[in-house]
Amino acid sequence: MTTLVTGGAGYIGAHVVRLLQQRGEDVVVVDDLTTGAASRIGQTTLVKLDLAACDAVDVLTRTMIEHKVDAVVHFAARKQVGESVARPAWYYQQNVGGMANLITAMENARVDRLVFSSSAATYGQPEVDRVAEKLSGHAINPYGETKVVGEWLGRAAGVAWGLRFVALRYFNVAGAGWPELGDPAILNLVPMVLDRLERGERPKIFGTDYPTPDGTCIRDYIHVLDLARAHLAALDYLTSDVRPHDAFNVGTGIGSSVREVIDEIGRVSGLDVTADVEPRRAGDPAALVGSPDLIESTLGWRAEAGLPEIIASAWEAWQAGPRRIGG
Numbered sequence: 001m002t003t004l005v006t007g008g009a010g011y012i013g014a015h016v017v018r019l020l021q022q023r024g025e026d027v028v029v030v031d032d033l034t035t036g037a038a039s040r041i042g043q044t045t046l047v048k049l050d051l052a053a054c055d056a057v058d059v060l061t062r063t064m065i066e067h068k069v070d071a072v073v074h075f076a077a078r079k080q081v082g083e084s085v086a087r088p089a090w091y092y093q094q095n096v097g098g099m100a101n102l103i104t105a106m107e108n109a110r111v112d113r114l115v116f117s118s119s120a121a122t123y124g125q126p127e128v129d130r131v132a133e134k135l136s137g138h139a140i141n142p143y144g145e146t147k148v149v150g151e152w153l154g155r156a157a158g159v160a161w162g163l164r165f166v167a168l169r170y171f172n173v174a175g176a177g178w179p180e181l182g183d184p185a186i187l188n189l190v191p192m193v194l195d196r197l198e199r200g201e202r203p204k205i206f207g208t209d210y211p212t213p214d215g216t217c218i219r220d221y222i223h224v225l226d227l228a229r230a231h232l233a234a235l236d237y238l239t240s241d242v243r244p245h246d247a248f249n250v251g252t253g254i255g256s257s258v259r260e261v262i263d264e265i266g267r268v269s270g271l272d273v274t275a276d277v278e279p280r281r282a283g284d285p286a287a288l289v290g291s292p293d294l295i296e297s298t299l300g301w302r303a304e305a306g307l308p309e310i311i312a313s314a315w316e317a318w319q320a321g322p323r324r325i326g327g
C-alpha cells in the first residue's frame, strides 16, 4: 500500500505520515515547503511541488504512476482566515486550483481514493450546541469557501469517474504526537499563548462578552494525534464498498472556553497566565463544537485525548523546540 500525502511536511500531515509508516505502509510526500519542513518527515520520499503550479498535473501524474500510489491524503492548502479575506483569488487559486490539479492527476493515474482536509470553517457561525455534518455549506470567509468547494469537487469527481472521496472537517487542532512535530506556526490560541509567555508577555483574550458561561469563545479542541488516527480510519473506510457518508466532523463533542485553555496552560506550565482582555476578533463565532456521533458510528473513531493531554503535549513540544518553521 502506497499513500501520497500532499502537505505531508506540515504540522498535521507529518503526524499522518508517521502513523502510516508505523503501520508498515509506503508514503510519498508532495509539499512546496513554504510552511512545512523536510526535517519533519526524515527519509520519506519528498516531491517538492506547489500543487497550483502550471506543471503540477504532469508532475503529480508521473509521481503517482512511478510510485504505484493507491490512495491520497490531501492536506496541502493555505489556512489563514484573515489572509483569505485579503487575498481571496489567491486562496481559490491555491486551495481549489491545487485540488483540481490533484484530482485531474488522480484520474490520469487511475488513483481512486482521496481523503480531504476540510474544516469546521465550512459551518460558519452555527447557532447550535453541537454542529452536525448536515449543517455545512455556510462558510463566512474565502478560506472556508475553498473547503466547501473542495468537498463539492471531490463529490463531483465521484459521480464523474468513481473517485472514492471522504472529507474530514477538523475542529481546533492542537498538541503534538511527538515533541518534534509540534505546531510550528504561531497562528492559533495554544501556540499564541505559549509564544507570549515565552516572551514574558501576557496572553491575550479576544473578547470576554460572548454569551457563554465565562464570556469567552468556546471551541472543540482535538489532539493532532487523534486527528491523524482519523485519517487512517478514513483511508480504510474508502476500501469498503458501502460508504453511506462522505463528510465527518473530527472533534470531541466537548467545548472548552478560551479562559479554560489558558488556565490549563498555566496549570501544566506553572507559569502566571494572567491575561489581557482585547476586543472581539472579527468573525469569531461564540461557540463551535462538533458532534462526533457520525464518525464514531461510521468509522469507529473517537477522540482519546482531552484538553489536559492536548495542552501537556503542546507544552512538551514547545520546550523541545525549535518551533517556528514558516508560519
Ligand code: UFG
Pocket (backbone or CB within 6 Å): 079, 080, 081, 119, 120, 121, 122, 143, 171, 172, 187, 188, 189, 190, 192, 193, 203, 204, 205, 206, 207, 217, 218, 219, 258, 281, 284, 288
Ligand atoms: N484567541 C484568543 N487569544 C489568542 C488567540 C486566539 O482569545 O491569542 C481566541 C480566538 O478569538 C478564538 C479562539 O481563541 O475565540 C480560538 O482561536 P484560534 O485562532 O485558535 O482558532 P479559530 O477557532 O479561530 O480557527 C480554527 C482554525 C481555522 C478554522 C476555524 C474553524 O484555526 O483554520 O477553526 O472554526 F477555520
